Amino acid sequence: MLVRPKGTKDMLPEEAYKWQYIERVAKETAAAYAFKEIRTPVFEYTELFSRGVGDTSDIVNKEMYTFLDKGNRSITLRPEGTAGVARAFLENGLAGGAMPFKAYYLISAFRYERPQAGRLREFHQFGAELYGAEGAYADAEVISLADAFLKNLGLKKVALKINSIGCKTCRAKYHEALKNYFAPHLNVMCADCKVRFEKNPMRILDCKEEGCKRFTSNAPKMLDYLCDDCKDHFETVKSLLTASKVEYEIDPAIVRGLDYYSRTVFEFVTSAAGAQGTVLGGGRYDTLLSDIGGKDVPAVGFAAGMERLLMVMEAENAPFENEKTADCYLLGMDEGSREKAFALAGELRKAGVSAETDLMTRSVKAQFKYADKAGARFVAVLGEAELNEGAAEVKDMKNSSSEKVKFEELAQYLLSRR
Ligand code: ATP
Ligand code: MG
Numbered sequence: 001m002l003v004r005p006k007g008t009k010d011m012l013p014e015e016a017y018k019w020q021y022i023e024r025v026a027k028e029t030a031a032a033y034a035f036k037e038i039r040t041p042v043f044e045y046t047e048l049f050s051r052g053v054g055d056t057s058d059i060v061n062k063e064m065y066t067f068l069d070k071g072n073r074s075i076t077l078r079p080e081g082t083a084g085v086a087r088a089f090l091e092n093g094l095a096g097g098a099m100p101f102k103a104y105y106l107i108s109a110f111r112y113e114r115p116q117a118g119r120l121r122e123f124h125q126f127g128a129e130l131y132g133a134e135g136a137y138a139d140a141e142v143i144s145l146a147d148a149f150l151k152n153l154g155l156k157k158v159a160l161k162i163n164s165i166g167c168k169t170c171r172a173k174y175h176e177a178l179k180n181y182f183a184p185h186l187n188v189m190c191a192d193c194k195v196r197f198e199k200n201p202m203r204i205l206d207c208k209e210e211g212c213k214r215f216t217s218n219a220p221k222m223l224d225y226l227c228d229d230c231k232d233h234f235e236t237v238k239s240l241l242t243a244s245k246v247e248y249e250i251d252p253a254i255v256r257g258l259d260y261y262s263r264t265v266f267e268f269v270t271s272a273a274g275a276q277g278t279v280l281g282g283g284r285y286d287t288l289l290s291d292i293g294g295k296d297v298p299a300v301g302f303a304a305g306m307e308r309l310l311m312v313m314e315a316e317n318a319p320f321e322n323e324k325t326a327d328c329y330l331l332g333m334d335e336g337s338r339e340k341a342f343a344l345a346g347e348l349r350k351a352g353v354s355a356e357t358d359l360m361t362r363s364v365k366a367q368f369k370y371a372d373k374a375g376a377r378f379v380a381v382l383g384e385a386e387l388n389e390g391a392a393e394v395k396d397m398k399n400s401s402s403e404k405v406k407f408e409e410l411a412q413y414l415l416s417r418r
Contacts, residue, residue, distance in 0.1 A: 007113070007121025009307070021320045022153065022309055023106055026126040029149040030104040033141065035128055038103040040084035046074040052083035052292045054259020056200040058192075063111040065121075077110035080258070081127045081303055082285070083292065089131060090294035099132035118308045127282075127303035131289070134298035136233050139264040139284055140240035146280055146302045147246045150268060153309065154318040158279060161251035162241075162266040163222065164234040165202065168287070170227040171262075175201050177220040185215050205255045221252040230263055237264055260285040264300065270308075272315035279312055280304035325354040326378070326418035328410075329371035330392075332357070333364055333383035341382050344392075344407060351411035372397065378414060380405070 004010060011019060027037070046066050053059050065077040078084055085103060088094075094101055105127050113119055128145055130138050143160070150158050166174065178201040182189070186197055189204075189212045196203040205216050226234065241248055248266075256265045265283035282302025289297040313320065330345050332338030341357045348355040356374065358367050371379045380392040392410060395402040396417075405413045 005121070007115035009120060009122070017322050018310060018313075018320045019306070020323070022306060022313075023126070024323075025152045026104070026106060026149060029145065029152050030128060032148070033102070033128075033145045035102040035104045035130075035145070038085055038088065038105055038129075039107075040081075040088045040105070041078075042108070043075050043077050044084055044087065046076040048083050048087055048292060049076050049079060052086060052260065052288055053080065054291075056196070056203060057259050058257055059111060063113055065110045065112060078107070079111045080109055081105045081107050081125055082129065082260075082288065082301060085127075085129050085301075086131075086289050086292055086294070086299070089129075089297075090289060090292070095132075095295060095297055100138060101131040102129070104128040118305070118311055120307060124306035125303045126306060126309075127301060129299065129301040131297050131299045133300075134286065136236035136240060136264075138298070138300050139233075139237045140244070140246075142282065142300045142302060143237070143241060143248075143264075143266055144244055144246055146266075146268060146282065146304070149304070150280065153313060155270075155312060155316060156318075157272045157316055158268045158270050158312065160246065160248040160266060160268050161254050162237070162248050162264065163251055163254040164226055164230055164237075164263050165222050165255055165261060165265055165283075166226050166230045167262050170225055170230055171202070171222070174220065174222050174225040177225065178202060178204070181219050182215065189215070200259065202255050203257070205253055206257050216253060222255075223250070223252055233263055256281060256283055258285075260288040260291065262286050266302070268304075270312045270315075272312050278305075279308045324418050326352075326414040327354045327374075327376045328356075328378045328380055328394075328414050329367070329374065329376035330355060330357040331364065331367045331371065331379055331381045333381065337382035337384065337387055340387055341380075344380070344382075344410065347407075348411050348414065351415065353411055353414045378417075380410065 049064060050060050059079045064079055067075055069075050085105065089101060108122055108124050110122055112121060115121060128142060130142050147160060182197060182204060186194060190209045193204045193207050193212050204212065205219060207213060254265050254267050261283045263284045267278045268280040269277050270279055280302055284300040286298045288299055328348060330341035332341035338358060345355040345357045377397055379395045379397060382392050386392050391404045391406045393402055394405045
């Protein structure tokens with residue numbers, strides 16, 4: 001038997017409503033903040049990610065799905081959403097439009113990682129991007145959108161952790177301090193951290209190896225090295241969050257795994273059992289657009305992992321709302337009424353009722369059994385008598401009561417009872 005590739009998942013019809021619910025809440029929350037959807041290609045030229053995400057990041061070093069296409073071009077399945085949006089923004093000349101640019105995306109992303117709970121090779125993200133605004137209001141807007149999204153999902157056990165990793169100027173001093181601190185421990189740290197030490201010592205703080213993590217709590221903190229501008233920026237972000245009742249903790253260990261960040265970085269972390277820690281991460285990346293060859297456009301955004309959100313929602317017993325439909329199974333007792341049932345189903349669907357009818361020439365008993373299994377709320381029974389009367393016998397499957405309803409009033413009847 002053929003099986004799915006390692007690290008991928010099937011989303012089956014039975015659980016699709018959970019995904020649809022999370023996506024619906026994402027779209028509604030984004031709309032409330034006036035973010036519009038953007039869709040970009042699943043694959044891009046590899047260079048976009050090596051330049052955009054950065055070649056000291058785990059993603060670019062170890063996790064990318066890269067291949068040569070038939071034209072010998074190096075192609076990569078997107079490992080994240082931000083670089084593609086930035087490319088599309090520049091390529092389509094959107095920098096000349098109204099600022100700030102505000103967009104959200106719902107995408108699949110691909111990373112060659114060791115599969116485990118909440119860590120897949122194909123996974124899904126909801127993300128948002130805000131370009132063109134360099135002030136702290138933009139950071140606070142994006143964090144507030146992320147916070148509203150998680151609250152709208154009904155999540156209670158997620159905490160917002162924020163930090164500032166400064167700008168290119170003040171981080172240079174910090175890198176020196178980190179190197180001085182880690183140098184004596186380097187010989188017992190992992191191979192990756194030895195490379196990080198040379199290329200980007202701050203990334204050591206994001207290492208997931210226990211042997212390295214034990215050194216990070218006493219490491220120098222970026223917050224002590226911020227220049228005055230970065231300090232002001234961070235103070236304003238904090239006071240805007242407080243003013244808009246977004247609770248946060250300051251966590252100097254949050255540095256994010258991607259190279260493009262500067263100043264504000266944040267993560268929403270769950271304390272619910274059985275779920276992977278970080279469900280949503282983001283920050284400011286003022287150099288990304290110039291790194292990929294565009295002009296200097298300040299940017300801030302986040303991405304949330306859908307699979308992890310799903311796990312957290314299940315762990316917290318948060319409700320997944322089904323869309324409100326009035327489900328009706330139309331049951332034809334004989335050949336003539338089967339045809340009427342088929343036609344009537346079409347009428348109901350046009351009116352916004354979810355309707356089903358027999359497609360397998362089943363007996364009356366077998367049709368009832370199917371309607372019950374399918375979870376239909378109502379069954380409208382049609383036989384010779386009903387056709388003559390122009391009315392169906394509508395059975396409410398919840399309480400077994402039934403009522404005669406005229407064909408032309410059936411849609412209204414069902415809609416008023418959903
Ligand atoms: P981690 O530190 O857990 O590897 P990350 O820093 O690599 O996460 P980001 O690049 O910030 O993650 O991606 C944003 C979100 O996407 C994460 O917070 C997480 O919820 C989700 N995510 C990242 N990688 C995976 C994956 N392999 N499988 C499922 N979800 C993922
Ligand atoms: Mg990762």
